[in-house]
Amino acid sequence: MKYFVRHLSVGLLIVALTGVAAFGKGKTKTATVTFSNDVTVGGVAVKAGEYKIRFNEETSEVAVLKGGKVVAKTTGTLQARADKARSTTMIFRENQLVSVAFGGERQDVVLGQGGSTSGSAQ
Secondary structure (H helix, E strand, O other): OHHHHHHHHHHHHHHHHHHHHHHHOOOEEEEEEEEOOOEEEOOEEEOOEEEEEEEEOOOOEEEEEEOOEEEEEEEEEEEEOOOOOOOOEEEEEOOEEEEEEOOOOOEEEEEEEEEEOOOOOO
8 A cells, every 4th residue: 555655646746747847838938149249139239258048928028148147138029930940049130139049949039129238248
């Protein structure tokens, strides 16, 4: 009986953890990127370097982070792709970040024009 209860408990724990992971997936997308040149994100100048880009689907907010601090943020909208992105790629127009495709996703995040910052770009 102890054997059955122990294995049932472990099985239920695994199912519960899998359910939490499944519900959390798709809300926020994050990727580490490197800007080889100074760029503009949502009207904010961002210096060349390594950053994290985070997109929150619920709020449509795109944030660029360096060392855990937000250096630029703007809004973004999802646009369907023909196929899954093989890796995270970015599209620039005149050194302005226009869109981000997160690896493995079937949608691009197209950035808006308005932006703000809560820190300095490093």
